[in-house]
Amino acid sequence: MIRQLSRISSQRALDSLRIFVGQCKQQLVLDRMIEFSATLADALAPVTLISGVGLLLVSMSARYCHATTRIRQLFAERQTVDDENKEELDQSIRLIFRRTKLLKNGILTVMLSAAFSSLQILVIVLEHLFQLELSFLKSSMLLTSVIFIVLSSCIYVNEVQISLRALGLAVHHHDRPR
Numbered sequence: 277m278i279r280q281l282s283r284i285s286s287q288r289a290l291d292s293l294r295i296f297v298g299q300c301k302q303q304l305v306l307d308r309m310i311e312f313s314a315t316l317a318d319a320l321a322p323v324t325l326i327s328g329v330g331l332l333l334v335s336m337s338a339r340y341c342h343a344t345t346r347i348r349q350l351f352a353e354r355q356t357v358d359d360e361n362k363e364e365l366d367q368s369i370r371l372i373f374r375r376t377k378l379l380k381n382g383i384l385t386v387m388l389s390a391a392f393s394s395l396q397i398l399v400i401v402l403e404h405l406f407q408l409e410l411s412f413l414k415s416s417m418l419l420t421s422v423i424f425i426v427l428s429s430c431i432y433v434n435e436v437q438i439s440l441r442a443l444g445l446a447v448h449h450h451d452r453p454r
Contacts, residue, residue, distance in 0.1 A: 318400045322397050329390045343379065364445065372442055378431050392424065396414055
């Protein structure tokens, strides 16, 4: 009888232990999920920033490709025109070349912004993985990334203004009596 009671109490103790271990595992999984969701939440801003930077990069790259193609066309056209029209073509070529230099710098700054956003994501993951406090570093990277986006946007606006100036030359060239 005592053995039977001992076996029953041992079985109950084992069952209680299994239930406790199961609950601990569930709590551990829940804790890990909470940590992972916190990591994702922290990484949301830089990931969104990278998406916006990508759109700006696509636009700038398309304008850069168009400008370089247009310079090649103007050089080909320059070979066939008389000397009095060459000066206008040269002026257009200089403006478009200036645009390409601005676009190159704009693309560089927007890529630097994406790089800092990517590094910020890495720092966020490392912070959560190793339980570090890297708030200052994350904030600095975010600020740097935003500064590069603002700088790139200013360069882009400047390029658009020069593009309008070049368009004005083309309209003037087209409207001139022949």
